Amino acid sequence: MSSFIFQENKLRAFTESVFHAMGCSEEHAVLAADVLITSDLRGIDSHGVARLSGYIRLWKKHRINPNPNIRIVHETASTATVDGDGGLGLIVAPFAMKLAMEKAEKYGSGWVSVRNSNHFGIAGYHAMQAVSKDMIGIAMTNASPLVAPTFTTERLLGTNPMCYAFPAGKYPPVVVDMATATAANGKLEIAQREGKQIPEGWVQTKTGLPTSDAHALKTGGSLLPLGSDRDHGSHKGFGLSATVDILTSILSGANYGPWVPPFVAFLDPLPDLPGEGIGHFHGAMRIDGFRPAADFKSHMDRWIERFKAAVPIDPDQPVIIPGEPEAEAEKIRRVEGIPLSEPVVKDLEALAELLGIEKL
Template sequence: MLVIEQSLRTFTQDIFKAMGCSEEHAALAADVLLLSDLRGIDSHGVARLTGYVRLWEKQRINPTPNIRIVHETPTTATIDGDAGLGLVVAPFAMKVAIAKAEQYGSGWVSIRNSNHFGIAGYHALMAVEKDMIGFAMTNASPLVAPTFSNERMLGTNPMCYAFPAGKYPPVIVDMATSAAANGKLEIAQRAGKPIPEGWIQDKEGNYTTDPHALKNGGSLLTLGSDRDHGSHKGFGLSATVDILSAVLSGANYGPWVPPFVSFLEPPADPVGTGIGHFLGAMRVDGFRPVDEFKAHLDNWVSRFKSASQIDPNQKVIIPGEPEHEAHIDRLKNGIPLVDAVVKDLNQLAAKMGVSPL
């Protein structure tokens, strides 16, 4: 089913308002989810709406949070999200980081007591709009086993770096630090398809292509899949995200992170509050004139796009390029939703008393 962007936006806002969110927060939360769908990151878009409602029903999401700074210096801050939607808390925090960067050259914010914040790219791109380099990362549901373990200890813990260019779209490195994001398993589950080997292991630590293996005690693998292919590097990147997002802010970390997935319950012995994020903004002109940087980043992009190809039918892909192309196409032609997602959303609409898609 193809859905026009504005129709899906209105539907999403209505769901958030039915949860008790203000008009402003509902519009912002919908904007974060819609950007994910527009950029082709279907795992983090409106397909996640049922998850937010489920957490709200369990009183784990506060629809009217008092988001506040609890500690700060001229260039840093710690923010308490008051259990609000991460879709709202993280943009608030990025505005703080940007304001500090505008005055001092860079701004860094660690956040606690939040929830799932959508795609990291949304928040990093807020800095790009101000001719800054944006950083965004978050910890997440403990679904990932560290190297040499079969115990779920870490989240998919995404990190994003976004750089403003000139004639080209921003260069955006937005990735999970696991071999695959949990949302990709959900896509495979809805499609009834197996997943590639190397994404997940069963509870004994053996590779499996079953997208349902997590629910049976399995665990996602870190980026690299095994030690021979660099899983210790993925573990290190994931650990970095967890420490900056949570150990630094006072959020829960590692296996104590309250889960977004429905088949896990929050630990009874939390070590912090909520989940954590880490956001940052750096002014480009703190290093060189913006126009010079953009001209040279354009040159960087041009040179990499012209790199010698192994297969003439497979071009070299610049980070963020596929998502930019999807954005253009989906704004024009609509956002594709699989039948299972449409069914879930319309059931949600009936439950929340809003108009169906």
């Protein structure tokens, strides 16, 4: 499938104009665009500008408040709960992450749960904010139910990503950013746009059979937890996803499990829900609360070097450190530009026409 290359600044300006058209302030438009562009720069194409039309659909259904009153509704010295007032998760989550870091600066660690938010982009964007402050960053979110727990075909959980970001010294940070499903829904969307099949083990049909059809969710199928099936550890993926769901929602007062609102606006009106919006959870820990930060980062470098030196099964495929492919992609794309597939470009052109803004 053909693709088009766009320079970062052009794509960033277009994305900001979309958020301006929604009614976001200049500050919020710049921040929201930064979250999406960072995703594209790091090669996570499923969560970058390809998501813009989804945000617009939600906004048109009054599911997103473009000017939220984000506020702290419960707080102790090192913890807080934030109400996002239905705002873009791209705005609400950075507010919460900043608060967690401020608390960590004072008390060693900070922990913030969030309710009444929306899709927040890649978890890595938020967790990585702590790295420059010599902190370990944590970010996670629940999501609309597309995943069937082990032994069922019923969609009860989201892909529920989690991220841990660890600073290093001379190397890029180690960033463990992953869905707790075998594959994120965005991977299916990419396969759909490219007309490709997906590996078996990502999804099951509505009767629980394995399938390689990228459109299986549209016919009642479901994503599978990390591990795919019980023999390969899907109960562990289910446990990780459950952990994210509990920390992000039951702790904060957000919706959980099958009641998490969908990213698309096909439920109108939404059914009676037990909580408010989507939930996130953010954490920051000062490294010098455990040992001097310079010592930690020196040993992180040694850790990275030892794992990179591991004897490979295939000499052409060395061990990949978590976050390494994304860091490499960012170096390349900042210079060479960001590739967008033809369907995404057409989608953005239609979006520009709809909103009356300049096309790419």
